[in-house]
Amino acid sequence: xxxxxPGTPEPTRAGGAAVDALLDPGFLExxxxxxxxxxxxxxxxxxxxEVNLSYTRRLLxxxxxxxxxxxxxxxxxDGRSLVDLLPEILAEKGRGPAHGLGRHQTVQPAAPEEYETxxxxxxxxxxxxxxxxxxxxxxxxxARALAAAEGSLSxxxxxxxxxxxxxxxxxxxxxxxxxxxxxxxxxxxGRH
Numbered sequence: 001x002x003x004x005x006p007g008t009p010e011p012t013r014a015g016g017a018a019v020d021a022l023l024d025p026g027f028l029e030x031x032x033x034x035x036x037x038x039x040x041x042x043x044x045x046x047x048x049x050e051v052n053l054s055y056t057r058r059l060l061x062x063x064x065x066x067x068x069x070x071x072x073x074x075x076x077x078d079g080r081s082l083v084d085l086l087p088e089i090l091a092e093k094g095r096g097p098a099h100g101l102g103r104h105q106t107v108q109p110a111a112p113e114e115y116e117t118x119x120x121x122x123x124x125x126x127x128x129x130x131x132x133x134x135x136x137x138x139x140x141x142x143a144r145a146l147a148a149a150e151g152s153l154s155x156x157x158x159x160x161x162x163x164x165x166x167x168x169x170x171x172x173x174x175x176x177x178x179x180x181x182x183x184x185x186x187x188x189x190g191r192h
Contacts, residue, residue, distance in 0.1 A: 014153035032170040043167040053157040055109035064146040
């Protein structure tokens with residue numbers, strides 16, 4: 001079920017066309033046949049898209065945590081306000097262990113405002129700027145839309161991580177087999 005109102009377009013998939021290209025079944029096979037500089041460039045591109053998806057996922061999860069906690073607060077007749085509960089929500093109490101791959105990120109999200117707009121579009125028709133004033137039905141609708149988007153986004157992020165791993169493995173293979181020169185890599189990295 002979607003949180004969008006009739007007649008509004010479906011939001012684009014997380015990461016849009018750039019991630020679609022990375023997840024194309026033939027992308028990795030074609031990429032590993034390319035020259036060394038191209039493989040390194042494609043690896044950096046995949047890393048950037050993974051960072052963008054990770055950032056977007058954090059935005060989405062924050063909203064989902066707030067919506068779910070407000071629904072829980074209401075169901076339990078908790079007298080505290082949502083504002084009073086924010087430290088608890090932000091501390092991620094109740095959330096299970098992280099399922100990320102523990103990757104060290106060396107780049108920042110490319111266009112945070114675009115990811116904010118994308119996450120906001122997921123609940124078109126339900127304004128999350130004043131969660132306590134929303135009806136239970138609106139909150140439940142928003143929670144469903146956000147949870148569905150989070151699942152799809154996470155799947156796409158895992159796919160991009162697999163592409164990154166495939167490109168990194170190809171780079172490692174080339175260095176191990178003597179097909180690549182470390183000095184050339186250092187010189188190239190010095191130019192960027």
